[in-house]
Each structure stands twice: as C-alpha cells, then as structure tokens.
Amino acid sequence: MDDSPALRISGLTRSFGGLPALAGVDLELRRGEVVGLLGPNGSGKTTLINVISGVYRPTAGRVEVMGHDATGSAPEGLVRLGLNRTFQTPRPFRTLTLRENVSVALRHGRNPGQSEDEILQLCGLGGKGNLLAESLNSSEQKRLDLARALATGPDVLLVDELAAGMRHDELDGAAELLRGLAAAGRALLVVEHLMGFVRQVTHRVVVLNAGAAIFAGSLEEASQDPRVVEVFLGA
Amino acid sequence: MLWLFALIAGILFGLYYALAALGLNLIFGVMRMVNLAHGDVIMLGGFAAVLLFDRLGINPLITVLLVIPPSLLVGFVAYYLLGTRVQRSRDPEMMSLVMFFGVSQVVEALAVIGFGNNEASITSAVFGSKPFSIAGQGVPGAWLVSAGVGLAALILLFVYLYHTGLGRATRAIMSNADEARAVGVNPDRISAITFGIGVGLAAIAGIFSLFMIGGTTPSEGVGLTVTAFAVIVIGGLGSPMGTFLGGIVFGLALMFTQTYAPVWSGFAPFAILLVIMLVRPTGLMGRSVRSV
Numbered sequence: 001m002d003d004s005p006a007l008r009i010s011g012l013t014r015s016f017g018g019l020p021a022l023a024g025v026d027l028e029l030r031r032g033e034v035v036g037l038l039g040p041n042g043s044g045k046t047t048l049i050n051v052i053s054g055v056y057r058p059t060a061g062r063v064e065v066m067g068h069d070a071t072g073s074a075p076e077g078l079v080r081l082g083l084n085r086t087f088q089t090p091r092p093f094r095t096l097t098l099r100e101n102v103s104v105a106l107r108h109g110r111n112p113g114q115s116e117d118e119i120l121q122l123c124g125l126g127g128k129g130n131l132l133a134e135s136l137n138s139s140e141q142k143r144l145d146l147a148r149a150l151a152t153g154p155d156v157l158l159v160d161e162l163a164a165g166m167r168h169d170e171l172d173g174a175a176e177l178l179r180g181l182a183a184a185g186r187a188l189l190v191v192e193h194l195m196g197f198v199r200q201v202t203h204r205v206v207v208l209n210a211g212a213a214i215f216a217g218s219l220e221e222a223s224q225d226p227r228v229v230e231v232f233l234g235a
Numbered sequence: 236m237l238w239l240f241a242l243i244a245g246i247l248f249g250l251y252y253a254l255a256a257l258g259l260n261l262i263f264g265v266m267r268m269v270n271l272a273h274g275d276v277i278m279l280g281g282f283a284a285v286l287l288f289d290r291l292g293i294n295p296l297i298t299v300l301l302v303i304p305p306s307l308l309v310g311f312v313a314y315y316l317l318g319t320r321v322q323r324s325r326d327p328e329m330m331s332l333v334m335f336f337g338v339s340q341v342v343e344a345l346a347v348i349g350f351g352n353n354e355a356s357i358t359s360a361v362f363g364s365k366p367f368s369i370a371g372q373g374v375p376g377a378w379l380v381s382a383g384v385g386l387a388a389l390i391l392l393f394v395y396l397y398h399t400g401l402g403r404a405t406r407a408i409m410s411n412a413d414e415a416r417a418v419g420v421n422p423d424r425i426s427a428i429t430f431g432i433g434v435g436l437a438a439i440a441g442i443f444s445l446f447m448i449g450g451t452t453p454s455e456g457v458g459l460t461v462t463a464f465a466v467i468v469i470g471g472l473g474s475p476m477g478t479f480l481g482g483i484v485f486g487l488a489l490m491f492t493q494t495y496a497p498v499w500s501g502f503a504p505f506a507i508l509l510v511i512m513l514v515r516p517t518g519l520m521g522r523s524v525r526s527v
Contacts, residue, residue: 053417055413074416075413075416075417075419076416076417076419076420076421076422079417079418079419080419084417084418085417091411091413091414092410092411092414093406093407093410093411093414093415094410094411095406095409095410096403096406096407096410100403100406100407101407103400103403104400104403104404104407104415104418104420105418105419107400107403107404108404108418108419108420108421109418109419148418149417149418151418152418152419
C-alpha cells in the first residue's frame with residue numbers, strides 16, 4: 001500500500017449563514033483503505049462529502065487529492081484529479097439508458113480501461129444496459145450511480161449511503177464490491193448508518209458530531225469510546 | 236380535395252416550422268435560456284441567402300453549407316460572452332429573457348442600418364418553376380426543398396444527440412447539469428457547442444423563410460421568435476424531438492385554417508397553443524422543466 005495519502009483534508013470548515021456545518025475537520029485516506037464516516041443525522045457527514053467533492057466551496061481549510069491542491073475545485077475538475085462520489089439520493093440521467101449513463105462518464109472522466117458493460121456487470125446491473133435509467137428502482141439507481149462514478153476512473157471514491165434502501169440479500173454483494181475496489185488500490189470514504197455493513201467494509205472509522213471529528217480509530221474502539229456512545233445514545 | 240392539399244402543405248410547412256424552432260428548443264433544453272434573438276438570427280440567415288444570391292448567384296442550398304461555419308463560431312463566441320453570464324445569474328431563465336431581448340433589438344437595429352427596411356427575397360423559381368405533384372396535388376418545389384432540409388436537420392440532430400459522445404453529453408446536461416459535471420462533463424464547452432448548433436439551425440431556417448414566409452425584413456425577427464416559441468411549447472420545452480411534433484401540429488393548424496377559414500389562420504395555431512398549455516402544460520412530448 002502506498003503510504004502517501006490519496007485524500008488529505010485539513011482544517012475543513014463550512015458555514016451556512018454564519019452557522020458552522022463543518023468545524024475544522026482533518027482526515028487522511030490512503031490507497032487501498034476504506035474509512036467509514038459515521039455520525040448522527042445532522043452531524044455534517046454529507047456536508048463533508050459535498051465540500052470535498054466540490055458541491056460547496058469550503059469556508060476555510062484545504063483539500064488535497066493525490067497530492068494536488070483541490071480546494072474549491074469544481075466537480076469536473078475533481079474528476080480529472082481522480083476523485084468522484086456517489087449520492088445519498090442518486091440522480092441518474094433519467095432519459096438516457098444505463099449504458100449511455102456510463103458512457104458519458106467514461107468519455108469525460110479518466111478512462112479506467114473497462115467497457116460500459118463491464119462496469120455495469122461489476123455493479124450488479126449486467127444485462128440492463130439498454131434500459132432507461134428512469135425505469136430503475138432506488139437500489140438499482142444507487143448501483144448505477146456507483147457505476148457512473150467508477151467509469152470516471154477515480155483513485156478516491158466517496159460513497160454516500162450506498163447500502164441504505166438495499167435488500168438484505170444485496171448487502172453482502174455491495175460490501176464485497178466496495179472491498180474489491182479498495183483491494184484494487186482505490187481509497188474509499190464511506191458514509192453509512194448500517195453498522196453491520198460498516199463492519200464488513202471499513203478498515204477504520206471517523207465519527208463526526210456537530211461538524212467536528214470527535215473520534216478516529218477502529219469500529220470496535222469507537223463502540224467503547226464514551227464520546228461516541230454519548231453522541232449515539234445520548235448517555 | 237382541398238383537405239388533401241391542406242394536409243400535404245401542413246406537413247411540409249410543419250417540417251419547416253420544426254426547423255425554425257429546433258435551435259431555440261435545443262438551447263433551452265441544455266441551458267434553460269430563452270433566446271429571444273432566435274428570430275433575428277433567422278432573419279439574418281434570410282439576408283445572407285439574398286446577398287449571396289444577388290451578388291454572387293449562389294444557390295440557397297449552397298448557402299446552407301456556407302452559413303454553418305460562421306454560425307457555429309458566432310454561437311460559440313456569443314455563449315462565452317453572454318451565455319456564461321446568464322448561466323451564473325440567480326435566475327437564468329429571466330436573465331436570458333432580458334439579455335436576449337436586448338440582443339434582439341441591437342441585431343434588428345443593425346440590420347436596418349445594414350440592409351434597409353425594404354423586403355429582400357429570392358424567387359422561388361430557383362428551385363424550379365413547375366409545381367411537383369404529390370398525391371395529385373401541385374406543390375411548389377421550394378416547399379419540398381424547405382421541408383426536406385427541415386427533415387434532414389431533424390434526422391442529423393437526432394443522430395448527433397443519440398449516436399455521438401458529444402450528443403450523449405448534451406442529453407446528460409439536459410437531464411441533469413449538476414450530475415453531468417459530477418462525471419467530468421464541462422457544461423460550458425457543451426453549452427457553447429450547442430449554442431453554435433442552435434444559431435446554425437436558425438440561420439438555415441432563415442434561408443428557407445424566404446420561400447415559406449415570403450421575403451425577409453429586419454423587423455420580422457420578433458414574429459419569428461414568437462412562432463418558434465409557440466412550436467416548442469406545443470411540442471414540449473426542452474424536447475428536440477417534441478419540436479418535430481410541435482412543428483407538424485402548428486403547420487397543419489395553419490394550413491387547414493388558411494384553406495377553410497383564412498380569417499382565422501393567425502388565430503388557430505395559437506389557440507392550439509393555449510389549449511395544450513391548459514390540458515398538458517409540459518407540451519405534447521415535454522417533461523417538467525423544473526425539478527422539484
């Protein structure tokens with residue numbers, strides 16, 4: 001495993017109307033590593049993903065992708081640097097087929113050396129390439145969202161609640177897929193509420209509360225950390 | 236057999252109106268901008284054809300090929316000069332109305348200075364003086380050529396949108412511009428190309444407005460924009476293929492009323508527009524243009 005961080009964020013801060021949604025978050029992610037991003041609703045997980053992925057500009061702080069300063073870069077610029085993400089609520093190109101959805105990403109991203117059908121197959125959508133994206137159910141739309149992100153050839157992938165809404169029998173396959181992506185050298189930051197899934201997929205976790213990182217370490221350590229227990233259980 | 240003539244003429248004029256509206260709808264579909272100067276570009280296309288025919292004897296069909304490169308260039312530059320400002324405003328649709336209304340007035344004023352206020356035209360005999368027979372009905376050659384170019388433009392646009400990488404990226408932006416950026420698409424580059432194509436289609440439509448509408452004057456841009464806007468609202472805002480249907484409906488409504496009740500011919504197409512807005516506000520093939 002390469003020791004230099006694929007993603008490094010330092011002092012990342014984002015305020016909305018003077019209210020801090022992120023308050024100086026530091027985080028490093030290495031190639032081949034899957035880090036879980038945990039926290040109660042409203043703790044800033046999706047805001048952090050949105051700031052890293054260029055949806056929001058940070059109020060302060062720095063984002064580095066593969067050693068390049070990517071602070072405040074637009075999403076299309078981040079794709080070129082090797083970072084992409086999936087969305088909690090996927091928004092596929094509804095009037096395009098699945099194959100066309102992936103094709104657009106293949107053409108405009110960094111070619112990962114795979115075909116549209118190979119990527120769809122990898123994400124459990126094999127044989128559905130000619131369907132319109134609007135015909136998919138929510139779980140399939142999440143898979144398509146992942147397929148589209150992978151088609152841009154990212155070194156760093158931010159995964160926002162992929163497992164939410166998936167059937168029980170789909171979770172093992174999704175976990176295996178994410179582990180496989182990390183084993184192939186990608187760095188993954190995974191936001192997830194399903195602890196069983198987090199345990200299956202992640203190497204370590206970072207816990208956010210009120211926009212600040214309050215814990216970094218293994219999931220087992222997190223479950224015994226009084227700050228984390230208090231945040232989740234209000235104890 | 237008046238009805239048969241009205242039907243044939245309606246379809247031919249419908250294909251022309253689809254051509255006249257195609258660029259306006261393409262630009263709206265990708266950029267959510269209402270180009271109120273669209274009709275003025277059509278008008279300029281007409282003047283370009285007249286100038287090239289009068290001065291150099293160039294056939295209007297050759298002019299179709301000649302106007303494409305400068306139109307693409309003008310559209311490309313206009314997008315970066317004006318369109319990007321519109322796109323970055325808080326309300327691009329309203330901003331585009333104001334911005335391109337201004338452009339329309341400027342173009343019209345410049346056209347008056349450059350070409351004068353007289354009507355310019357080319358004899359329709361340039362496409363043959365004898366009418367062609369379709370299902371026993373005599374149809375001017377100029378109508379057939381205009382409709383044929385309209386149909387060819389529709390087919391080429393379909394091939395571009397559905398069978399090329401740039402076209403797929405264009406449709407991706409039409410579907411969701413933010414998501415398109417998230418997979419690496421540069422929306423400004425695609426929008427500039429699209430604006431160029433839209434201007435090119437308008438300029439080509441202008442060449443044939445000389446034969447379908449009859450001559451051109453600097454002040455006709457506003458009326459052409461209104462007609463094109465009616466066609467795309469009938470067919471569906473943001474739906475290039477809906478433009479085909481909108482054009483046909485508009486052409487048939489116009490020709491049937493001109494045949495059976497000419498006094499109402501200026502009323503019927505727009506009455507249909509109002510009915511469609513009440514019954515199906517998204518147009519015949521359109522989708523909601525604002526996501527909730």
